[in-house]
Amino acid sequence: MANEPVRIIGLDPGLRRTGWGVIVSDGARLRWVAHGVVSPPETAPFSERLLHLFESLGVICADHGCEEAAVEEVFVNVNPSSTLKLGHARAAVMLAPAKLGLTVAEYSPNLIKKAVVGAGHADKSQIAFMVKRLLPTAGDVKADAADALAVAVTHAQLRKRALLEAMHRGAA
Numbered sequence: 046m047a048n049e050p051v052r053i054i055g056l057d058p059g060l061r062r063t064g065w066g067v068i069v070s071d072g073a074r075l076r077w078v079a080h081g082v083v084s085p086p087e088t089a090p091f092s093e094r095l096l097h098l099f100e101s102l103g104v105i106c107a108d109h110g111c112e113e114a115a116v117e118e119v120f121v122n123v124n125p126s127s128t129l130k131l132g133h134a135r136a137a138v139m140l141a142p143a144k145l146g147l148t149v150a151e152y153s154p155n156l157i158k159k160a161v162v163g164a165g166h167a168d169k170s171q172i173a174f175m176v177k178r179l180l181p182t183a184g185d186v187k188a189d190a191a192d193a194l195a196v197a198v199t200h201a202q203l204r205k206r207a208l209l210e211a212m213h214r215g216a217a
Contacts, residue, residue, distance in 0.1 A: 065081055157192075
């Protein structure tokens with residue numbers, strides 16, 4: 046049913062620090078559930094760091110009963126090697142919820158900023174400020190987790206818009 050609450054995990058992929066945040070979207074209301082950061086051991090081999098992301102996020106999705114996932118798209122870095130490594134981390138991050146059967150949506154950084162702050166070129170402090178306003182029970186949220194919660198909020202807003210448009214098309 047379109048009006049039932051849905052539990053969404055937002056993910057901000059990174060090889061050193063992957064932010065995650067879980068919210069419940071219930072109509073126009075958003076409710077914070079949990080957030081945090083997964084940090085693979087920096088001295089571990091690359092493949093083990095990716096496996097750590099994959100396994101940790103799978104546990105987080107399962108533990109929090111997530112029903113949908115949203116991930117920030119990769120931006121192209123000046124350093125091609127860094128961009129490629131971030132792409133690998135993003136793949137591990139996307140596969141964890143997909144393995145549990147969750148749909149995984151992707152959003153550009155500018156779309157996320159526009160959805161949460163109202164401007165496509167907002168900085169991290171503006172995002173954290175708005176996340177705190179939208180999800181006051183989350184408390185003081187650090188940058189990576191704030192970005193992940195912003196991804197979840199963006200997904201909640203855009204899925205609500207898509208549901209409304211679908212209902213409108215169905216009524217026509």
